[in-house]
Amino acid sequence: MKMERRRSFPAVALPLLAVWALVMVVPCFAGDPYAYFDWDVSFITAAPLGVKQQVIGINGQFPGPVVNVTTNWNVVVNVLNDLDEPLLITWNGIQQRKNSWQDGVLGTNCPIPSGWNWTYQFQVKDQIGSFFYFPSTGFQRAAGGYGGVIVNNRDVIAVPFDKPHGDITLFVGDWYNKDYKALRKALDDGKDLGMPDGVLMNGKGPYRYNKTLVPDGIDYETIHVHPGKTYRFRVHNVGISTSLNFRIQNHNMLLVETEGSYTVQQNYTNLDIHVGQSYSFLVTMDQNASSDYYIVASARFVNESRWSRVTGVAILHYSNSKGKASGPLPDPPNDFYDKSFSMNQARSIRWNLSAGAARPNPQGSFRYGSINVSQVYVLKNKPPAVIDGKRRATLNGISYSPPETPPRLADEYKLKGVYTLDFPSRPLKGAPKIGRSLIDGTYRGFMEIIFQNNDTKMQTYHMDGYAFFVVGMDYGEWTEESRGTYNKGDGVARCSTQVFPGAWTAILVSLDNVGIWNVRAQNLDSWYLGQEVYVRVVNPENTNKTELPIPDNALYCGRLQKYQKYAISFADSSPQDGFICFGYVSNLRVTAADASPGWNRLMQTLLWVDFMLFFLGLGFWEDKPFVLCVRTHAPSAIAFSIAS
Incomplete structure (x- = not known):
């Protein structure tokens, strides 16, 4: 500060x-090292698509600074809320082991009031990989406030590839020229958000590859590289609701990691990155430098002629480049009416069983496929519906409405009536309703969750506190027989998974992290309208070894406001x-x-x-x-x- x-x-x-x-x-x-950060979160004026608007910056930056730490480091982030409304920061993919107090969502934390500051303190325990943070309340992510989190391996752990020459973070995401409060009001009024105005890359608009589609004067991102060198690209979809196809003209992208797991190394010419997902690629600069090259993120599963403006374009600039990029963009997959390409691509992303990660033992030493499942939840969504006069989104017929007192805080003070512990394991019959039901997770149990997407658009679902194993996905309704198609050997472990419209995705998760953990739609409009639930995981033994105590700087609200x-x-x-x-x-x-x-x-x-x-x-x-x-x-x- x-x-x-x-x-x-x-x-x-x-x-x-x-x-x-x-x-x-x-x-x-x-003990383990500490890393300290001072953040002033405030509105700044920017015009990423040529229209001046208020965006959320951190220390005057948009996107915010990258948190670059190493496995087991302690992270201390002092956040000053200079916005005109409450704020929470959540850490997408950081598991907050034993420490849901720092998760930064409304189930665990009271928001930081305007003009106040609050300090997050957590350990990136037994994690490596590429993650990001963002504001989790009030639809604020639509205005920015996001940034990267890099968790490096300890020196004693071998990385399954040679050290790259450079490390590049790229944020891609759909963007609206309307203020996020106007977008929020539209949702409150029962309206759709409509088509985005464009796609940003690192907070900037597209390179002017087409004079009709891209107005003059827009600032664009340029990535500077050296010929013959290999770079690690960490790409995050931080947008609102649009799946994006990411590609680098004339370059192969070797996938090596996603959301904290090393993957089987495969080359892709393009990859679909859905909202809330993160991937790491190794890209070698092996092309001639006759000109610069396009880096493209374009909308998926849309009418491309109508959505042609919804394309992000950055420039890959070799140090010996002889000219500017020109000509048409590299083609996206041509499968508007056939989603099989994207689903097969998703299935091809597998866990690297032989690589170590945060610990010396190989990732594959955890044999998830041989563990008996103790709980099964089928979480089904449907298109938004009107409930009590408001347009809402649901899981299993319930639209979650956050109570004024966070459930984790209510548990600490043994408050009754804040929430119920009766979330249904199958969809409710009858009319949808608004509720505050939580899933009662069994500590050290093994849970199977099937996300059934009966909506007409792609969804991504995320779980805080854990990495889960993506074991299957297919079109149609999930049935008990669908388990016969599960990948029980090398399904990738991650925190956000796509669920195709009219399809299902199955995950397995070991509930070994005590706390109350958010399961949510990463699509911001669906999340805002109530498509989320919390999983409560409590150790029945009276011990302080499985969860850290409430922090001394805890904020209080709702029925506990008197303590603040x-x-x-x-x-x-x-x-x-x-x-x-x-x-x-x-x-x-x-x-x-x-x-x-x-x-x-x-x-x-x-x-x-x-x-x-x-x-x-x-x-x-x-x-x-x-x-x-x-x-x-x-x-x-x-x-x-x-x-x-």
Whole structure:
């Protein structure tokens, strides 16, 4: 966070603050490393498709910064909500082991109020791969606010390919020129969103490959490469509802990883990437440099003549390129009336059984196909329907309506009546309804979920807290006999899977992560209209070993609002600024990683000393509300929480 310095400290304050600084840094380096981030989430003005509009940026960036860490690192992200409405950030594919408190969805967290800050702290435990984060409430993802998460292998784990020359993150997604609040209102009013205005690549519009379709003056993305080198492309579909076909003109794409799993390595000339999905490719720059090359993401399963504008185009620029890209774009698959190409392509993505990932043992050492299933849920959707006068989307005939009190918080305080634990394992008969039903998952059970898409458009479904195994998909209605087609050997483990219209997709998941976990439609309109459910996984044994305690900086809302006093999250990831900032508080309690009661008492005393220094005129108020800054000489970044 950038800070305007308004008053300097006299020398008398320095000894006390030096003691503060020395004790502050000790816990941050115990155990696995920490990575600290300070984010100011705010509206910025941009015109990605040539029309000025408000987008959501992070530290003035759109897309936001990439979180680049390594397996088992601790991630601390201090988020200041500078929007005019509440905010939550969720971490698509990060499993939050034992720690659903940090998941950033309405089933686990109260939103961060406008003008407040809150600190996420979680560990990327036993994970590698390519993921992304985004705002999870109020349809905000339609305005941006997303960015990448890279989890690298530890040095002791072999990667199943040579280290590439470079690592490139690409965000692709459909985009509307309308403000996200206008899109949200359209859904509230029972309307469809209609055709998107285009496709963005890294927050930018298309290269002007066609003077009729692409207006002049639009900024486009250029990827700079060197001939003969190999690059890793991490591609994420962060859009609203459009499946995209991704391709790089005249280049093969070697698929190596998806959402935390190494895949069997296969070359593709193009690949369908559905909403919420992430893939890693290795691309070798083996073409001549007579000109630049197109990078294309175009809408799938649509009338291409009507949707021709809904195409993202970036430029692949060799360092010795002799000219600009020109001519027609590389052709997409020609299967508007036949989805078999895309489904067969999806089936071809398989788990690399011999590769290690986060741990030394091969991925295939977990033999999911031999585990007995303990619970089966068939989750069926249908086209949106009017329920209680509002257009809603459903799973099994229930449209989820988030309660004011997050279910995980309600469990912690043993509140009754917040939700019911009776979500049906098969579709309800009769009229659809609005509800707050949760799935009662069995801890350490093995659940089979069949997503049955009876809608007319492609859907993607995601599960927080886990990687599940995609074991089958086909057209028609799923039946018990469909299990005979399951891949019980090398179905890929991932967190988001496509479900074709009029078809089903089956997944298997081991419920070994305690918490309350969101299962949702990744298509943002379907999710916003209620197409989600939560799986509650509780360890019946009374132990603190399978779930972390509620964080001291937890926000409270709904029936627990009375517990919320002034609460702050304390993080300085820019120690060179020489200041620590914290909010206006009442009763102070300081906590840090592995902090002892003695540590907390010392921190509380030192904080009150520094707080008094402010009232003696030795501190200053930053330009954000309720933020006090004091000088520190800490030699490294610090992070801990303070709560009333």
